[in-house]
Amino acid sequence: MTRAAEIRFEHVTKRFGQAVAVNDVSFTIPAGTLCTLLGPSGCGKTTILRMVAGLEYPTSGQVLIGGQNVSTLPPSERDVSMVFQSYALFPHMTVLENVAYGPTVARKPKKQAEDAARAALASVGLSGFEARLPSELSGGQQQRVAVARALVLEPSVLLFDEPLSNLDARLRRHMREEIRELQQRLGVTALYVTHDQSEALAISDKIIVMNNAVIAQEGKPRTLYDEPVNAFVAGFIGEANRLPVTLNRLDEKHATVTLGKASLILPHRGRGDGKAEIALRPEAIALLPAGHRDAALDGTVAKAAYLGAVMEYTIDTEAGPVFVIAPVTDAPLSAGDAAAIGLTGRGAAVLAA
Ligand SMILES: Nc1ncnc2c1ncn2[C@@H]1O[C@H](COP(=O)(O)OP(=O)(O)O)[C@@H](O)[C@H]1O
Ligand SMILES: [Mg+2]
Secondary structure, eight states: OOOOOOOOEEEEEEEETTTEEEEEEEEETTTTEEEEOOOOTTTTTTHHHHHHTTSSOOOOOOOOOEEOTTTOOOOOOOEEEOOOTTTTOTTOOHHHHHHHHHHHHHHHEEEEEEEHHHHHHHHOOOOOTOOOGGSSSSSSHHHHHHHHHHTTTSEEEEEEESTTTTTHHHHHHHHHHHHHHHHHHHEEEEEEESSSSHHHHOHHHHHHHETTTEEEEEEOOOHHHHSSSSHHHHHSSOOEEEEEHHHHHHHEEEEEEEEETTTEEOOOTTSSSSEEEEEHHHHHEEEEEOOOOTOEEEEEEEEEOOSSSEEEEEEETTTTEEEEEEEEEESSSTTEEEEEEEESSSSEOOOOO
């Protein structure tokens, strides 16, 4: 039903008075894909979304949708719909009236608007709920109405601003899968804002990690997890231990990286010989008995927590505290026990300069 369109930012800056909300940001979101903007509160995510929607205009730079420069076009002249965090449903209107509102304002005949609204409600699994008021729906159902209301306009771009943040954890997981499924079925381009890294990893073709009004790193979920460019990205996507290492270049690409008594061969990512840092995922660390011959670092258990499926340990080592996830065993370690950690080879990355 839709003609997906590419979204492109070219050196976009947005200032509010003295404050720079978005600073010289460039990216491309290919037509028909889902991209998430991920980052802490205040980093500029909503401002980027509002510039795609036409609710804000760039101070400088260009916003292109489907190759057309839309930088100064009002929302009504862009083929874009937005799902807000608060849903923004009209409380006194029925579900059908809420969804038919957009097409009615766009001067579609009533019958046609209602038919389109019924189809949009069916696509989000809400057939049969047309006559209810928003207050007679659960949070998840209200969220679906908000999505139907965006879909009914058949936009070529769908924008989501933290659409699941008002839902409980279980429903959030379910709804994120529904949104992804719907986006793929319709083939629409979607830009999705979240501060939840697992949500971003689960649904995205591409993630753009933002920090302080600029892009920290963009890429496929797996690339960001396996090859974070810096400590901010490593810490924001998943858990990461940041540990000091000694680096010795082997060739153009690789280096021997030494942590305590153990070494790994990793891409050096532009770092020269000498001191460097690695990001080490908790699952990349083997918990070993004290004194084990494969140990990189010996240490002492500082914290031990039983989480049902796994144990979480913090091991104090000479390189600092190390966070480890380990299988549950019959005899888990406790605080004060001697232990050692080894490297498994996966989930380690040199942090680029
Ligand atoms: N209308 C506005 N007037 C002044 N400052 C704003 C306005 N909108 C956003 N900002 C500021 O711009 C920065 C980015 O905000 P925002 O895009 O809402 O971040 P996020 O969605 O990532 O939390 C923040 O410092 C915020 O205070
Ligand atoms: Mg926001």
